[in-house]
Amino acid sequence: MSTKTDTTDEPDAADQGGDLGIAGSQLSTAPKEDISLPSLGPIGWARWFWRQLTSMRVALLLLFLLSIGAIPGSLIPQTSIDPVKVDEFKGKHATLGEIYDKLGMFHVYSSVWFSAIYLLLFISLIGCIVPRAWQFVGQLRGRPPAAPRRLTRLPAYTTWRTGAAPEQVLDAAERMLKKRRFRIRREGTAVASEKGYLREAGNLLFHVALIVMLVAFAVGSLWKSEGGKLVTEGDGFSNSLTQYDDFSSGPFFDTDTMEPFGFTMDSFDATYERTGPQKGTPRTFRANITYFTGADGTEHKKSIEVNTPLDIAGNKVYLLSHGYAPVVTVKDGRGKVVYHGAVPFLPQDPKNFTSSGVVKVPGAQSKDGERNQLGFQALFVPTFGGKNSGSMFSQFPAPDFPVLSVNAWHGDLGMDSGLPQNVYQLDTKRLKQYKDASGDFFKKMLLPKDRAAKMLGHSGAKLTPQEIEAESTMKLPDGDGSITFEGIKTWASFKITHQPGNGLALTGAVAALLGLAASLFIQRRRVWVRAERSGENGADGGVTVVEMAGLGRSESARVAEELAALADELTPSAPLAAAAPDTGDEPAASAEDPTEPTDSADPADPSEGART
Numbered sequence: 001m002s003t004k005t006d007t008t009d010e011p012d013a014a015d016q017g018g019d020l021g022i023a024g025s026q027l028s029t030a031p032k033e034d035i036s037l038p039s040l041g042p043i044g045w046a047r048w049f050w051r052q053l054t055s056m057r058v059a060l061l062l063l064f065l066l067s068i069g070a071i072p073g074s075l076i077p078q079t080s081i082d083p084v085k086v087d088e089f090k091g092k093h094a095t096l097g098e099i100y101d102k103l104g105m106f107h108v109y110s111s112v113w114f115s116a117i118y119l120l121l122f123i124s125l126i127g128c129i130v131p132r133a134w135q136f137v138g139q140l141r142g143r144p145p146a147a148p149r150r151l152t153r154l155p156a157y158t159t160w161r162t163g164a165a166p167e168q169v170l171d172a173a174e175r176m177l178k179k180r181r182f183r184i185r186r187e188g189t190a191v192a193s194e195k196g197y198l199r200e201a202g203n204l205l206f207h208v209a210l211i212v213m214l215v216a217f218a219v220g221s222l223w224k225s226e227g228g229k230l231v232t233e234g235d236g237f238s239n240s241l242t243q244y245d246d247f248s249s250g251p252f253f254d255t256d257t258m259e260p261f262g263f264t265m266d267s268f269d270a271t272y273e274r275t276g277p278q279k280g281t282p283r284t285f286r287a288n289i290t291y292f293t294g295a296d297g298t299e300h301k302k303s304i305e306v307n308t309p310l311d312i313a314g315n316k317v318y319l320l321s322h323g324y325a326p327v328v329t330v331k332d333g334r335g336k337v338v339y340h341g342a343v344p345f346l347p348q349d350p351k352n353f354t355s356s357g358v359v360k361v362p363g364a365q366s367k368d369g370e371r372n373q374l375g376f377q378a379l380f381v382p383t384f385g386g387k388n389s390g391s392m393f394s395q396f397p398a399p400d401f402p403v404l405s406v407n408a409w410h411g412d413l414g415m416d417s418g419l420p421q422n423v424y425q426l427d428t429k430r431l432k433q434y435k436d437a438s439g440d441f442f443k444k445m446l447l448p449k450d451r452a453a454k455m456l457g458h459s460g461a462k463l464t465p466q467e468i469e470a471e472s473t474m475k476l477p478d479g480d481g482s483i484t485f486e487g488i489k490t491w492a493s494f495k496i497t498h499q500p501g502n503g504l505a506l507t508g509a510v511a512a513l514l515g516l517a518a519s520l521f522i523q524r525r526r527v528w529v530r531a532e533r534s535g536e537n538g539a540d541g542g543v544t545v546v547e548m549a550g551l552g553r554s555e556s557a558r559v560a561e562e563l564a565a566l567a568d569e570l571t572p573s574a575p576l577a578a579a580a581p582d583t584g585d586e587p588a589a590s591a592e593d594p595t596e597p598t599d600s601a602d603p604a605d606p607s608e609g610a611r612t
Contacts, residue, residue: 317495
C-alpha cells in the first residue's frame with residue numbers, strides 16, 4: 001500500500017524548522033523574537049568609549065595598573081639611575097636581560113606602556129571631574145528642595161503641639177538653622193534647609209589633587225636633572241656640566257639654564273661607637289662646607305648631614321657616602337715630583353672601610369730620561385691590626401692606625417689610546433710589575449708621614465727624619481723613582497638634584513588628604529520644619545502642630561541625633577502645649593488631613609521624637 005501526502009499548501013520546510021521542517025519547529029514553544037540592534041556608528045562608538053574611559057571604575061583600574069607598573073622600576077635596575085648595574089644585570093642574565101630590554105623594564109617610567117597608562121589616567125580623571133564640577137556649581141546656585149507633603153515618611157521625624165503661632169515657630173526655626181550654617185528656603189508653612197555641601201567639594205578636591213600630582217610628576221620627570229660629584233677635603237664643586245662625575249636629565253632640561261652656585265668641602269666629621277656590642281656603628285656623618293650662590297658669590301657656612309640636604313638655588317645637595325683619600329707624592333727616576341695629591345679610595349668593606357685605589361702617573365720617566373709610566377695598586381686600612389694579625393683588613397672605621405699597602409707597575413698605562421679608562425682600576429695589559437732581588441713581586445706597607453713619628457715613637461724614643469722617610473716611602477727598583485705616603489684626607493660623595501615639581505606634588509598630596517577627609521567625615525543632609533494651625537474651631541483651642549524631619553545622603557544615626565538636637569533647641573520658642581481635657585465626645589481626626597502626622601496621634605517630646 002502506498003500513501004501520498006499533498007504538501008503543496010504547506011509552507012516551505014526550510015523556512016519553518018531548518019532540516020526538520022515543521023516538525024523541528026514544533027519542538028520549542030519559545031516565542032520567536034526578531035531583535036534589531038541599532039548601529040552605533042563611529043560617533044556612537046566614540047561616545048561609548050569616552051563614557052567608559054571617564055567612569056570611576058576605569059579610573060580606579062588605571063590607577064591600580066599604574067601602581068602595578070611602577071613595581072618593576074623599584075625592583076629592576078634603571079638606566080637613568082645606575083647604568084652600571086643595568087650592564088651587570090644584562091651580563092649575569094643574558095636571556096632575561098634581553099626580554100627586559102624589549103619590554104622597557106630598564107627604563108620603566110619613560111616606557112611606552114607606562115606613559116600610555118599615565119596619559120589615560122590623566123584623561124580619565126579630567127573627563128570625570130569636569131561634568132561633576134558643573135553639577136556641583138548648579139547645586140550651589142540652587143535652593144534647598146521644598147518640604148515633602150508627608151514628612152512622616154522620612155527616616156528621621158519628630159512632632160509636637162505648641163501654643164505659639166506658626167509664624168513665630170517658623171521664624172525661630174529659620175534663625176536656628178541659619179545659626180547652624182544651613183542654607184534656608186522658606187516657602188508657605190515650611191522651612192527647608194540643607195547642609196554638607198563640602199562633602200562633594202572634598203570629593204572634587206581629591207580628584208583635582210590627583211591631577212595636580214600627576215602634573216607634578218610629569219614636570220619633575222621632563223625638567224629634572226640629577227648628578228653626582230665626589231669631593232675631597234679642600235676641593236670644591238661648581239654647578240656646570242663638566243664638573244659632574246655623572247649626570248642625567250629629563251628631555252626638556254636645558255643645561256644653559258643651570259643655576260650658578262658651588263661649594264667647597266672644608267672638613268668632614270665622622271664619629272663611631274668605640275665600645276659595646278655596637279662598636280664601629282656610625283654616630284655622626286657631617287660635611288662642613290662653604291657655599292656660594294648667584295653672581296655676587298657671597299659665601300656662607302653650612303653643614304650637610306645624611307637625610308638633611310642643603311637647598312641652593314632650587315637644587316638640593318645630598319650627602320651620600322664618604323671614604324678616605326690617601327695623600328701621596330710620586331717621584332720618577334730623575335727625582336722630579338710627577339704627582340702629588342689626594343687619591344680617593346673606594347671602600348671594599350663598608351663597615352670598617354678597607355679601601356682600594358689606583359695611582360696613575362703618565363708623565364714619569366726613567367733616570368735615563370726615557371718614558372716609563374708608573375702605576376700603583378694600593379690597599380688602604382684605617383686601623384691596621386698589626387703585622388702579627390695575619391690580615392690586611394681594617395679593624396675599625398676610624399683612622400687610628402692607617403696603613404697603605406702598595407704594589408708598583410711600570411710600562412704603558414694605555415692612556416694615549418683615546419679610550420676612556422676607569423680611574424679606580426689599573427689596566428695591566430701593557431705593564432710589568434716590579435720585582436725585588438729575590439724575584440718576588442715588589443710591595444711595601446707604608447705609614448703616613450705626618451703620623452709616622454707619633455705612631456712609632458710611642459715608647460718615647462725620637463725618630464730621625466731618615467727613619468720616618470723609610471717607613472712612609474717605597475723606593476722603586478733600578479732607581480725608577482719612589483712613592484711617599486704623606487697623609488690622609490676624607491672624601492664625600494654628593495648628589496645634586498633639581499626637581500621642579502616637588503612643591504606642586506606636596507601641594508597636591510596635602511589637598512588630596514584634605515579632600516578625602518572632607519568626603520569621608522562630612523555628611524550631606526536636609527532638614528524641614530513645618531508649622532500649621534490645627535483645630536482652630538476645635539476643643540484644643542487652636543494649637544500649632546510642629547513637624548520636623550531629616551534626610552541624609554546615606555543612612556546614619558547622626559541624622560536622627562542632629563534632628564533631636566535641633567528639636568530640643570527649637571522647644572523654647574515653641575513650648576509644648578498643655579494636653580486637651582478628655583471629654584469623651586471629641587470627634588476622631590480625619591485621615592485625610594495632610595497637616596496631621598499619620599504615624600503618631602500623641603504629642604512627642606522633641607528629645608525622644610527623632611527616629612530612624
